[in-house]
Amino acid sequence: MAYAEKVYKVRNGKKTTQFTWRCKYKAPPGHKPAWLTEPGFPTKKTAEEWGAEQEAAIRAGTWIDPQKLNTPFGKWVEIWKTANRRRPRTQSSRAYLLDKLLLPKWEYTALKDVNNVFAVQAWATEVSKPHGPHDPDTVAQARSLLSSILSGAEDAGYIHTNKLFGRRILAGVDHVDEGEEEVWAQPEDAQRLHQRFGGVQGLMVLTDCYLGFRWGELVGLHKDNCLLKRIDKIDGRPVVRHVIRVDPKVGALHEDPIELDEAGLAAWHQAEDARLEKCRAKGWKANRRKPPKSRLEVYLGPPKNKYSAREVDVPEFLVRLLDTHIEAWPYDHPFTTPSGSFWLRGNFSRELRPVADGRDAIPRKRGYAGREGWEPILTGFTMRGARHTADTWMKEDRVDRALRFATMGWVPKDIEGTYEHITPEMRRHRLDALTARWRRGRRVTLRSVA
Incomplete structure (x- = not known):
């Protein structure tokens, strides 16, 4: 007693x-x-x-044993990470949030004291802009990760319950909304972006606006999965349609930061030594760079989930454009750089910015041919916005929900999604609506030029 x-x-x-x-x-x-x-x-x-x-x-x-309740947060994080292995990119994102936001505040704090809604709200306000150094959306991601870690502690019997679960904690005093709405395009915007960008980049933007692929699915696409023929029957007559197939095993390009281990860091130092020696041999001045924490691994792998492995119907005008491009393209993947290497998300985004946002003219001068200025077409538009565009158009064109989900590669989580099925008439309605949008976009573009 x-x-x-x-x-x-x-x-x-x-x-x-x-x-x-x-x-x-x-x-x-x-x-x-x-x-x-x-x-x-x-x-x-x-x-x-x-x-x-x-x-x-x-x-x-x-x-619950007080020793468990008093376990330092940093010590529990190591246990939790061992039991929650994820894709390298997810692990890298978690490592950033832990190193930059969570561990500096909570590493040596007992789990029972971290599990406090008021303390976490005060921390989120303290580290969020405008008073703190971090963007509110980044702090919100860190808070979500903190809740997941505490849920793991609850499951393992280190705390009684995760008090953060289900609680809406705003990241900062000025973080009222969930972020800015993604910029999406009208058909004439997509047409102008296609024309201004030109080449494979312009076709990538146009294709994504009409078909709505995720970035990795678009750049990881292989010729063998393009414009495959499928035959439906409508009113007893065969109807041919063309599809692009997202392969379930290698249908998406992944860009995963991999944390460097001792061997990887040693290899980096060896390469850096060789670079500096080469510079010295040529008489160049070069400083030693700061060692990176990770390297970027680029590879083809499965798409996001099993529903992402899908076939997307292609409207006839886009079939013609893609067929002409693929016929002349010398590489196996239609949406690579002109040299045949995979586009990286950041590299493509930098090229897209002046096309969508506009740029200033630079006058001609000695040794430089100059360049023309561009008026903005759609400021802030991104390739994620192209995917938003495809879904918005289908919603506006009243494309059936089952076909919209299948086209976007979404998971049908409710009972309605379980019992819905796609018919040839639904597919024809969507393709006809996209063709009408294409014609409208061309008319508006031609009229503005005239």
Whole structure:
């Protein structure tokens, strides 16, 4: 049975008359030590009541060892990471949020103290702009990761419950909304972007606006999966359509930052030594670069989920454009760089910016031919915005929900999605609507030029 005992305060090595109360209670069978203590109670009664609560929790099977409750957050994170392996890119994102936001604040804090909604809200406000160094969306991602880590601690019996679960914690005083809306295009915008960009880049933008692929699915596309023929029957007559297939095994390009281990870092230093030696041999001045924490691994792999492995119907005008391009393109992947290497997301985005946002003219001068200025077409437009565009158009054209989900590669989570099926008439309606949009976009573009 729990009991209380006095603990006298010591000052300058001598015991004083001031004291607090310490509770001693019996641990569960097999626990070492057999008796546990908890100090710091102001009265004998509060110490005994707390001990009685612990023994009641032990009998009910809901007791948690104080050693687990007092586990430092940083120590638990290492345990949690071992049990929650994810794709390299996900692991890299988690490592950034932990290193930059969570561990600097909570690394040595006990789990029971981290599991506090008020403390987490105060931290989110402190580190978010305009008063803190981090973007509110980044802080919101860190808070979500913190909740996942605490849920793991709850499942493992380190805390009673995750108090952050289901709680909406705003990241900063000015973070009212969930972020800016993605910029999407009208058909004439897509047409202008296609014409201004030109070449394979322009065709990539146009294709994504009409078909809505994820970035990795678009750049990872292989010739063998382009413009495959499928035959439907409408009113008893065969109807040919063309599709682009997202392969379930190698249908998407992945760009994963891989954390460098000792061997990888040694290889980097060796390559850096060789670079510096080469520069010195040529008489160039070169400084040693800072060692990276990770390297980028680019490879073809499965798309996002099993529903992402799909076939997307292609309207006839786009079939002609893609067929002409593929016939002349010398590489196996139709949407590579002109040299045949895979486009990286960041590299393509940098090229897209002046095309969509416009640019200033640079006059001709000696040694430089100059360049023309461009008016903005669609400021802030991205390739993610192209995917938004494809879905928005289908919604506006009243494309059936089942076909819209299948085209976008989304998971049908509700009972309606389980019982919905796609018919040839639905497919024809979507293709006809996209063709009408293409014609409208060309008319508007030609009229503005004239």
